[in-house]
Amino acid sequence: MKNRNLKPAWLKKSLYLCLTAALLAGCSSDDGKDGTNGLNGADGAAGAAGADGNGNQDPSLVTTSGYAFPSDAIFVAPNAQDGDNITADLLLALFDAPAGSTVVMPKGSFVVDETITVANANELTLTGYGITDTKLDFTGATGDDAFRFEAGLDITIRDFGVYEANKNGIKVVGVNGVHLTYTATIWEGALEADNGAYGLYPLQSQNILMEHNYARGSADAGIYVGQSNNIVVRNNIAKENVAGIEIENSNNADVYNNLAVGNTGGILVFDLPGLDQAYGGNVRVFNNESYANNAENFAGGGAVSIVPPGTGILIFATSGVEIYNNTLTDNETSAIEIASYFLSDADVANYPANYGGTMANGWSPQIKNVYMHDNIIKRSGANPRGTLLTDIVNGYTAPVALGGKGETMPAILYGGIGELLSNAGALAAFNGLITDQDAIDDGVNYNPYTAADLICANNNINDNEAAALPQFPDVNIGLVYGTDPTDNAPANFDGDGNPVPTLRSEPLQGNATLLNCTLDRLAPTEVTFRGKTYGCSGDDLAEPACSL
Amino acid sequence: MKMKELHKLMCGSLVLLATTLGLSACSDSDSSGSSSSAPTANSSSVNDGAGAPDGQEGSCDAETIGVNWNALMTKTCPNLSDYNLFKDSSDPTDNPNTGGMPYGLSTALFTDYATKYRYVFVPEGEKAEYTENEVLDFPVGTVLVKTFALPENTAFRDGAETVIETRLLVHRESGWKALPYYWDTENDASLAITGKSIANMTTNHNGVDLNFTYQVPKATSCTSCHSVVPILQGPDDRRQAIFKPIGPKARFLNRDFDYADSSMNQLVYWQEQGILDNLPADLSTVSKAPVFDDSTDIGALTAAEVDDAAKAYLDINCAHCHRSELSLPEPNYAGPAGSSGVNVEYNRVYADNPTKFGTCKVPVAGGHEDYSADVVPQDAGDSYLLFRMSTNDQRHRMPELGRSTVHQEGVDLIAAWINGLPAASCTP
Numbered sequence: 004m005k006n007r008n009l010k011p012a013w014l015k016k017s018l019y020l021c022l023t024a025a026l027l028a029g030c031s032s033d034d035g036k037d038g039t040n041g042l043n044g045a046d047g048a049a050g051a052a053g054a055d056g057n058g059n060q061d062p063s064l065v066t067t068s069g070y071a072f073p074s075d076a077i078f079v080a081p082n083a084q085d086g087d088n089i090t091a092d093l094l095l096a097l098f099d100a101p102a103g104s105t106v107v108m109p110k111g112s113f114v115v116d117e118t119i120t121v122a123n124a125n126e127l128t129l130t131g132y133g134i135t136d137t138k139l140d141f142t143g144a145t146g147d148d149a150f151r152f153e154a155g156l157d158i159t160i161r162d163f164g165v166y167e168a169n170k171n172g173i174k175v176v177g178v179n180g181v182h183l184t185y186t187a188t189i190w191e192g193a194l195e196a197d198n199g200a201y202g203l204y205p206l207q208s209q210n211i212l213m214e215h216n217y218a219r220g221s222a223d224a225g226i227y228v229g230q231s232n233n234i235v236v237r238n239n240i241a242k243e244n245v246a247g248i249e250i251e252n253s254n255n256a257d258v259y260n261n262l263a264v265g266n267t268g269g270i271l272v273f274d275l276p277g278l279d280q281a282y283g284g285n286v287r288v289f290n291n292e293s294y295a296n297n298a299e300n301f302a303g304g305g306a307v308s309i310v311p312p313g314t315g316i317l318i319f320a321t322s323g324v325e326i327y328n329n330t331l332t333d334n335e336t337s338a339i340e341i342a343s344y345f346l347s348d349a350d351v352a353n354y355p356a357n358y359g360g361t362m363a364n365g366w367s368p369q370i371k372n373v374y375m376h377d378n379i380i381k382r383s384g385a386n387p388r389g390t391l392l393t394d395i396v397n398g399y400t401a402p403v404a405l406g407g408k409g410e411t412m413p414a415i416l417y418g419g420i421g422e423l424l425s426n427a428g429a430l431a432a433f434n435g436l437i438t439d440q441d442a443i444d445d446g447v448n449y450n451p452y453t454a455a456d457l458i459c460a461n462n463n464i465n466d467n468e469a470a471a472l473p474q475f476p477d478v479n480i481g482l483v484y485g486t487d488p489t490d491n492a493p494a495n496f497d498g499d500g501n502p503v504p505t506l507r508s509e510p511l512q513g514n515a516t517l518l519n520c521t522l523d524r525l526a527p528t529e530v531t532f533r534g535k536t537y538g539c540s541g542d543d544l545a546e547p548a549c550s551l
Numbered sequence: 552m553k554m555k556e557l558h559k560l561m562c563g564s565l566v567l568l569a570t571t572l573g574l575s576a577c578s579d580s581d582s583s584g585s586s587s588s589a590p591t592a593n594s595s596s597v598n599d600g601a602g603a604p605d606g607q608e609g610s611c612d613a614e615t616i617g618v619n620w621n622a623l624m625t626k627t628c629p630n631l632s633d634y635n636l637f638k639d640s641s642d643p644t645d646n647p648n649t650g651g652m653p654y655g656l657s658t659a660l661f662t663d664y665a666t667k668y669r670y671v672f673v674p675e676g677e678k679a680e681y682t683e684n685e686v687l688d689f690p691v692g693t694v695l696v697k698t699f700a701l702p703e704n705t706a707f708r709d710g711a712e713t714v715i716e717t718r719l720l721v722h723r724e725s726g727w728k729a730l731p732y733y734w735d736t737e738n739d740a741s742l743a744i745t746g747k748s749i750a751n752m753t754t755n756h757n758g759v760d761l762n763f764t765y766q767v768p769k770a771t772s773c774t775s776c777h778s779v780v781p782i783l784q785g786p787d788d789r790r791q792a793i794f795k796p797i798g799p800k801a802r803f804l805n806r807d808f809d810y811a812d813s814s815m816n817q818l819v820y821w822q823e824q825g826i827l828d829n830l831p832a833d834l835s836t837v838s839k840a841p842v843f844d845d846s847t848d849i850g851a852l853t854a855a856e857v858d859d860a861a862k863a864y865l866d867i868n869c870a871h872c873h874r875s876e877l878s879l880p881e882p883n884y885a886g887p888a889g890s891s892g893v894n895v896e897y898n899r900v901y902a903d904n905p906t907k908f909g910t911c912k913v914p915v916a917g918g919h920e921d922y923s924a925d926v927v928p929q930d931a932g933d934s935y936l937l938f939r940m941s942t943n944d945q946r947h948r949m950p951e952l953g954r955s956t957v958h959q960e961g962v963d964l965i966a967a968w969i970n971g972l973p974a975a976s977c978t979p
Contacts, residue, residue, distance in 0.1 A: 091745040094769050098744050117746070118951075122774035123791045145748070145766060147951050153887055154780045154792030169945040170917060176887055177780035179789050197946065200917040207890045209783045223917060230890055233786040275915060277892035277906050279782060279875065279885065304918025304935070353976045357911055360904035361892075531786060 063110075066162040067133030068185040068215065076105040080113075088114040089139075097121050097129070105130065108163055112138040118146030124155040126533065131163030134185045134217065142167040148174045148204075149188075152181075157533045161185050164217075168199045172218070175205040180532050183213045190220030194243055196303035198222040202244065205231055207279065212530045212537050214238045223307050224249035225266070228256065230280035235530045235538040236261060245302045246271045246310060247293070250321075253283040255528040257538055259548045261291045267300045268307070268314035269293030269334065274321040274366060275306050276344070281364035281442065284323030284372075287525050288316060290548035294332035297386070309347050311336045311389020315380075320344040322371035322456075325525045328551045330379045331414075332466075335386040336396075338414045339375055341458055343421030344368030346391060351424065355436060362433065365442025369421045369430075369449070371456040374522040377551070380511065381466040382475055384412030395483055398506045413481025413508055414465075417458055417518065420484045423495055423502055426451045427488035452486070459520040465511050480517045482507040596675070596825030601650025603674035604692050617648045618672060623694055623721050631717055631732040631740040636672065636696060641738045643698040643717045644668040650675065651696070652826070654817055656803040658843040658863040660950075661958040663765060664705050664754050666712060668698040671799065673826045681818075681829040683838065684878035684898045686796045687804075695720040695796055701765070704755040705845065715749070716740070716767045720777070720796050727794040729773035744770045763955040772952055776871045779884040793881060797871045802838040802863075802897060840866065840897055845960045854971050858901070861968030864961055865908075866897035868950060875907075891915055893925060893936075901972075909936050911977035919947060928972035930979055937965055 065071045077100060080092040089108070093115065096106050102125035110132035121127065129150075131137025141149045147170035152158055157180035164187035165172045172188030175181050188202030202218035202225040205211045211234045218225025218241045225244035228234050234256035240263075241247030247263035249271040250256045256272075263269030270293055274282045293315040302308040310317060313336030318324050320343055331338035345351065345368055354368065387396040395416070401407025424430050430449035437443055446456075465478040485495040485505050493505045509517040527539035527549070536542065539549035602617050609621030611628035619635045622628055632640035637647055647653070651672045659667065673679065674692035682688050689695075696719055700712040717740050719730040732740035733747050746769030753762050777797060781790035804817045818837065821827035831837055840863035841856065852860060865873075872888035874896050879885070886894075892915060894907045906912050909925025914935055922935035931937050939949035941962050948954075 094745045094771060098771055116748075117769065118772070120769075120771040120775055122771065122778060145945060147946055147948075151775070153774055153778065154790075156789055156791070176890065177783060177792065179783055179786070196920060199946075207780070207782065209786045209788060229915075232783075277912055278915065279890050279892070302918070302920075304920050304922065305914050305916060308918070308920070350976065357906070357976050360906055 066130060066185070067136055068162055070130060070162060070185075072107055072130070073105050076107050078107045078109070080109050083109045083111065083113060085111045086114065088116060090115050090117050090119075093119055097124075097127075100124070100127060102126055104128070107131070108137050108139070110136050112140065115139045115141055115149070116144045118144065118148050118151055120151045120153065121155070121158075122153045124152065124158050126157045127155070128159040128161070129163075130159070130161045133162050134164055134187050134215075137163035138166060139163060140166045141169065144169060147171065150174065152176065152178055154178060156180050158182070159184070163187075164189060166191065170200050171204045172199060172202040172221075173204060174201070175208055175211075177207050178205070179209040181205050181208055181211045181213075182532055183211075183216055185215045187217040187219075188221070188225070189217070190222075192220070194220060194222075194298055194301045196222050196301055198301070200305070201225075201227045202241075203227065205229070205234075207231060209233055210530045210532055211235070212532055216240070217242070218247075219243050221245065222302050223305055224251075224271070226261075227251065228253050230278055230283075233528055233530050235528060237543075240264075241266060241269070243298055245298070245300060246307045247296065248291075249273060249307070250283065250286050251275060252278050252280045254280075254285055256283075256286045257528045258286070258288045259290045259539075260546075263291065263293040263315075264295055265298055266296040267298045267302075267312050268310040268317050269296040269331075270316045270329075271307070271310065271319065272317075272321045272324050273306060273319045274344075276358045276361040276366050276368075278361070278366075281361055281366040281439070282445075282447070283321055284445070285525050285528070286321060286323065287325045287327075287527070289325070289327045289329060289551055292330045292332075293338075294330070294334065297333070297335045300389070306347075309389075309391050311340070311387075311392050313337070313384075313387060313389070314340055315383070316340070317342070318370065318373055319346070320368055320370055322367070322369065322373070323525065324373045325522075326373070326375045326378060328377045328379075328548070330381075330466075331383065332381040333385070334383055336384065336389055336392065337387070337412060337416040338380040338383040339378065340416045341370060341373055341375075342418040343370045345420045345424075346418050349420075351430075354433065359436055362436045363438040365437060365439045365445065365447045367433075367447050367449075369425065370418075370458070371422075371446075371452065372522060373458045374524075375415060375460040375518075376462045376521075377464070379464045379466045380414045380478060382471050383414035383478065385474065387412035395504070395506070398504065399481060399508065408506060408508065410479060410508060411475055411477040413477075413479040414511055415460055415463065415480045415518070417480070417482050418484065419482045419486050420502060422452050422456075422458070422486040423484045423488060425449055426486060427496070454520070455522065457520045457522065458518055459522050460511075460514060460518040461521060463511050477508070478511045479508040480511055480514050482517055597652060598650045598673050598675045598677070598826060601648075601672075601675040603676060618650050618694075620674060620692060623719075624692065624723050627728075627730060627742065629742050631719075632738075634694075634719070636670070636694070643696065643740070644700065644714065647672065647696075652821075652824070653808070654799065654804060655806070655808050656798050656867065657806040657840045658803065658860070658867050660798070660867050660953065661961055662699060662953050663701070663752070663763060663956045664756055664761070664845075664958075665699040665701050665715070666708050668696075668700070669798070670696040671826075672696065678826055678828045679821070681801060681827060681831070682880075683801065684896075685880060686798075686800050687827070689722055689796070689799075691722050691724055693722040695799065701752055701754050703753075705757075706755075713752070715752075715765060716743070716747075718773075727777070727796065729770060729777060729794070731768065731770055731773070733767050743767055746770075746772065761956055766953075766955060768952055775887060775952055776950075778887065779874075779879060779881070780887050780889075782876070782883045782885050782889070784883055790883075793884060798867065802840040803867065805834070805837050805839040806842055838898065843964065847960070847964075849960075849963050849967050852967075857964070857967050857971055861964055862895070862897050862901070864964055865895040868961065870894070870896045872950075905972075905975060909934075910972070911975050917946070924977050926969055926972070928975045928978045929970055931966040931969040933979070934969050937962065937969060940965060 149168035190198035200223040221244040224246035225241040247266035315331035315334040604620035611633040672694040677690035680688035733743035747767035778792040874886035
């Protein structure tokens with residue numbers, strides 16, 4: 004029989020090793036650096052824990068983030084050396100792991116050469132020794148995902164790093180209860196299309212808590228949640244991905260205290276057509292820092308290939324979003340972009356043909372109820388660009404003599420076309436496409452915008468210091484299209500009834516005409532995980548960001 | 552490192568079966584057995600005398616005359632032979648013990664041009680129930696057995712071949728359980744939880760030697776194709792995934808099969824042999840996927856036949872993941888890739904929502920800069936779906952699991968289908 008009975012044998016062996024090691028050198032001589040010593044130390048400690056159940060003080064039984072392994076933890080390949088392939092050990096441990104197990108991957112750098120699939124896990128904790136202490140290299144592996152969790156309940160994934168996954172780093176599908184913490188998904192080297200797609204990737208899941216993670220180099224989204232509900236994403240770092248953090252077709256998400264830097268777009272909220280969960284909403288993006296997201300778009304394809312480089316925050320066809328108290332600095336196109344799906348596909352007449360099925364379920368190209376307030380914006384628009392924005396950029400920034408407006412690119416840019424068409428009654432026929440009663444009840448419609456549907460901006464702060472002013476003379480709100488069909492100065496429609504981009508703009512602070520409105524605040528999200536609640540109305544009641 | 556040594560050892564001892572040698576004689580001498588007897592009256596059944604699980608804890612070491620049902624129901628045995636499914640336990644390609652019956656599918660999942668030997672074992676006194684669109688409703692105790700063998704030459708599937716692996720799907724009280732066995736010796740196959748990677752497998756296909764690394768999937772991978780996952784309806788929805796077989800749906804069984812004494816429609820035969828119930832009397836009302844195999848001349852098919860074959864191909868190769876609720880009996884479940892928005896079940900009508908087949912749909916996850924949509928009607932070369940079938944790149948290939956080579960005939964079929972689709976908004 005090739006399959007070893009892992010746990011009892013290891014515990015015995017570990018205890019033996021500990022005793023031997025203690026006689027020779029002492030168990031506690033783990034310096035945490037040298038792989039061999041460190042691993043032996045870990046072995047010894049595991050034995051001690053198994054023997055007296057009091058291992059919590061031993062640094063080799065605690066991750067670098069402070070998570071102490073329970074005494075019944077299952078240790079995967081505890082004697083593995085740096086560079087060893089731990090695939091088979093990991094698969095065996097996970098295959099047999101009963102409900103409530105803690106599976107500990109060893110300390111060091113290891114090779115994994117296949118997708119690790121875990122189905123229907125129940126209260127599983129998969130952990131390493133720390134975000135930089137357990138490194139798993141998937142270079143040359145078979146399969147597209149590094150880790151894939153399919154269905155399951157209350158799964159914790161923590162304290163390890165996934166490197167060079169073929170496609171996605173840690174994918175989680177159909178799970179209720181996901182806690183991803185102190186994990187890293189990393190593609191090193193140049194930012195290229197053949198880097199992986201998604202880093203941390205919960206999909207069609209419920210109750211998702213993502214905190215203290217790190218994602219780098221993803222050619223799609225580094226930290227992503229899709230078609231899910233009840234989501235808290237906090238205290239993560241997304242660096243040098245196409246999309247830093249992305250919430251897609253998801254309901255009830257709080258995204259706060261994160262850092263997005265060096266991405267093409269820092270933080271994205273998208274509703275894309277054609278998905279099972281047709282639309283999302285009630286997404287709050289607050290107290291994040293999103294700066295210098297100026298990487299050229301290196302996506303190999305997919306929806307994020309539209310993201311303009313230099314984007315701090317992009318809200319794309321999602322209604323019900325509140326963006327506040329974020330610090331948005333040095334994003335070279337715009338600090339915040341708000342766009343309907345018409346930005347990506349302007350073929351309005353063909354929407355019923357192209358998207359009729361998904362529009363029936365409530366997906367809408369429209370964007371409504373987006374409230375931007377108290378954001379701090381600095382040095383926005385130094386080098387505006389992006390395939391989809393070329394005409395808009397030229398229109399705002401080209402010198403007046405060349406037919407432009409000679410302005411700095413607006414720091415808050417709103418497309419406005421969907422609202423204009425709705426207000427003009429031009430999309431009313433789409434109302435007949437909606438068959439999903441929940442969507443109708445949720446207010447999905449193509450009627451003229453009501454006060455609650457508006458896109459609003461107030462109390463946003465131009466934080467440019469004097470030295471920056473020569474380069475950033477304007478910090479503006481811009482509307483590509485005016486939203487009032489009766490407006491004649493300038494007119495929003497030409498003589499043939501086609502909408503005309505009017506490239507309106509107004510200073511960010513004291514905006515009296517553009518986006519000058521307020522909206523009801525959105526409700527905080529609660530994540531329930533293993534019986535506890537997390538988020539601003541859960542474990543973060545005392546978090547200052549939650550009182551903003 | 553251990554894996555490698557192990558793997559070398561195993562590669563060295565792969566079983567070469569010359570099926571023409573002697574083995575065929577066995578079936579003659581056993582012809583008094585059940586599987587080759589002529590159709591009989593309804594009162595008797597092909598699985599008479601097969602035995603059945605009795606609810607007791609089984610043993611992998613039990614000496615049983617026929618199938619070791621109790622072990623199948625309760626034990627994960629180390630060796631395939633422990634279950635005593637075949638008269639000759641070293642040959643999983645012929646002569647099942649009583650209760651087992653061979654079957655074939657009209658259009659099959661592609662697995663590196665491997666030949667597949669399929670058997671269904673139904674316990675004595677039990678029957679499967681016909682269902683229109685989903686896998687037949689097999690009783691508890693049913694075992695589906697599939698053996699993968701790589702022929703030396705795909706033109707001579709009766710010739711020499713390498714038997715690689717045998718996969719069991721066992722219908723236990725708790726649901727379906729997958730057990731993968733790898734033929735690591737001449738005489739028996741061993742449970743292979745962690746899968747196997749077998750380098751330098753070779754088959755000659757259309758005069759060309761294909762050399763590739765064959766992947767025996769690990770046990771945990773079984774769920775990737777064989778489960779439907781809950782579409783969670785909210786934060787209080789705590790349903791889990793459900794494991795399901797894929798192939799034995801009425802539409803894929805609704806074809807003739809060569810039995811020992813005659814060729815006959817499988818569904819009719821199963822009904823006559825007493826292991827299938829409730830088959831509609833009028834067979835023309837039963838969904839029927841066309842026969843598509845590597846000898847099908849795609850150029851000779853009508854446009855409608857191409858559509859039909861392509862839908863059958865997409866169904867059996869993709870729709871175990873790429874399926875939505877459609878005809879699933881469990882509400883709010885979907886295939887693991889249902890969330891991608893591409894759902895290609897055979898019983899889905901293309902014209903109802905072409906986007907579900909990928910038409911003009913921009914890939915949600917990933918994508919590739921050279922392809923503008925999953926399916927661009929009338930432009931196969933611009934269709935990402937076809938590219939994914941045509942590449943072995945781990946990042947882009949589809950299906951994700953189960954193939955290391957490109958199925959050229961499948962690619963040709965889907966290309967013909969895309970090029971024959973009605974123009975859509977993204978058609979150039």
